[in-house]
Amino acid sequence: MTAHLKLVAITPDCEDPGALAEFYRQVTGAELHPQSHNDFAGLIGVGGLFMGFQRVDRYRRPQWPDQTVPQQIHLDFEVEDLDQMEAILLRLGATSPEHQPAGERARVLVDPAGHPFCLTLD
Template identity: 45%
Template sequence: MGNTAVAKLGTVVLDCPDPDALARFYAELLGGEPKGGDDAWVDLDGYEGTPLAFQKAPGFVPPRWPAPEGSQQFHLDLTVDDLDAAEERALALGAKPLDAADRGRSWRVYADPAGHPFCLCAC
């Protein structure tokens, strides 16, 4: 009995109220350029990593972190060389700290401007 994959991961798509604004946030954080044809979908083009896209979601409600019950659904782990410098840049771009108080850890948790959790990891 073999382990034959049915599919491969193509793109991670984040639902949000403003795809262009969120794409610009991640372009500044990860590199690349927002590329989209309309206000409903924007791709992050030209950066190294798993493809990211941003989709307009009417009635979007951001995940809660930490969730009192259940789970946060998912989060992005972003690898950085300098945690303090990456934190400063992410905050300047509009990220909000969710759990960045423990300065002794090699990771810190933030929310992007639409409320999706992500970690900066110097691991």
């Protein structure tokens, strides 16, 4: 018998949990967890995956691709249209770093708290 883990939650650190939860809520369609508050906000996604955002005093934003302050977490999202989704995410507050290591297959963006994440074609 092989033991298996089931991923049930992802929780990055940040300075403003509510703002970061709202950013990801808008782009994933996940529901805001009803017990979210100033120090911790959560989203309930499709399939029950929970995404939490926890406030950390003296939070230091990741500096991707420079690892002076490591990226801390890296999320990947499948999309149908890279250009369209990138435009939406940039309007919502993501940024696009100059360094794009995957060419046309994927795009690296950075969320409002500084965490890098990728968009890949499904």
